[in-house]
Amino acid sequence: MNTLDNCIMEYIEYCKYRKRLDHKTLKAYKIDLEQYKPTTVKRKIASLKSFFHYLEYKELLIENPFDKLDIRFREAKLLPKTISFQSIQNFLSILYAQKEQAQSDYQLRCSIRDIAVIELLFATGMRISELCSLKPTDIDFENNTILIYGKGAKERILQIGNPDVLSALLLYQKHFKSDIDACGYFFVNRLQHKLSDQSVRFMINHYVKLAGINQHITPHMFRHSFATLLLEQDVDIRYIQRMLGHSSISTTEIYTHVSNVKQKDILFNKHPRNLMRVNEG
Incomplete structure (x- = not known):
């Protein structure tokens, strides 16, 4: 080539x-x-x-x-890389399996934290920098909402609707309360410091290998997958734009190029031509 x-x-x-x-x-x-x-x-x-x-x-x-001089460049649009539904399911299954198989308090705590991190990444589509910067007061467990500080100091509030995600966050908070209080951030590392982007990347790589997933997965790919899978569930792109914190709809529209699974299903199985019986004689 x-x-x-x-x-x-x-x-x-x-x-x-x-x-x-x-x-x-x-x-x-x-x-x-x-x-x-x-x-x-x-x-x-x-x-x-x-x-x-x-x-x-x-x-x-x-x-x-x-x-x-009038110099204009047309940049090629790079389609966002996503994780398949099945791979995300396998990834989460490995996370929970590691928790059940934990042989020490340290391993259990790590598993509880890792589950909370990944569940929240996928549940909200937030950026990794936004997740690592969360403060304890940003999560409202009474109303099941999370306050996210995005780019350009823009704020958005998202609901946490899945009970498994809520349970994972509450369990993490219970086990790490003293660490959270000492650090001042919601997600902490073993030294009671703010969890770093790099730590999350290492964490993801670890579970990708355990799950036998033959794909390089980054934290941002959970955000891409969040948007793409919602589009495939017929969620209005304007809602997805707000959830992702995009200032322009054109930024969100790139996901429409990736979301072709639903389109294929419609054209192959639901097109009215499939119901027509034409006499060719």
């Missing part, structure tokens, strides 16, 4: 053996070509524009060459 990376590698080989370019030039070519992605190029151009505007402001430059 002639991917961009393969083409770059072949070109560097060509420059090395056919054009006989020196090592430093080859290295510079390679760096420049590997950075030829829309986001990288846009950032570099933005940096140059800003620099030239500064030179113009300081009157070190009579005319800004970027004023006459």
Whole structure:
């Protein structure tokens, strides 16, 4: 397959053996070509524009060459990676199995915390940074709601509707109350410090291996799966937008490209053409 990376590698080989370019030039070519992605190029151009505007402001430059340039890039939309329904179910099953098989108080506490973390990630679709920053007062167990502080200091309140998720959170709170009080954050590590993003990533990798899931899973993929699976259940995309904390509906609409399972089911099994009997004679 002639991917961009393969083409770059072949070109560097060509420059090395056919054009006989020196090592430093080859290295510079390679760096420049590997950075030829829309986001990288846009950032570099933005940096140059800003620099030239500064030179113009300081009157070190009579005319800004970027004023006459119209450079627009079309960035490829990367579809969000999701976890299948079955894989999430297997993942959760392993979590609860580890809790039942815990052979020490330490293992039991870790399992209780890990279950609460994953259940909440999937139940709310919150970002990992939002989860790790939760304070004890952000979770209202009387009304079963959670206050989430998102990007740009935007707040949103979500309901925790699943009884298993609530039970997992209450059990965690019961076992970690003194740690939570000492730390000031809801999710804590064994040193009574705020749980880090990296710790959650290690946690997920651990259970992925135990569950035998042949997929690299990140915390953010639970957020993607939350949105996609809700879409497949015919939930209005505007509700999903609010639950995810997206300021623009266009950000949420990317999930409509991923949610094709429901579409396939409708077109294969529920299209009215399937009910028609046409006389071909």
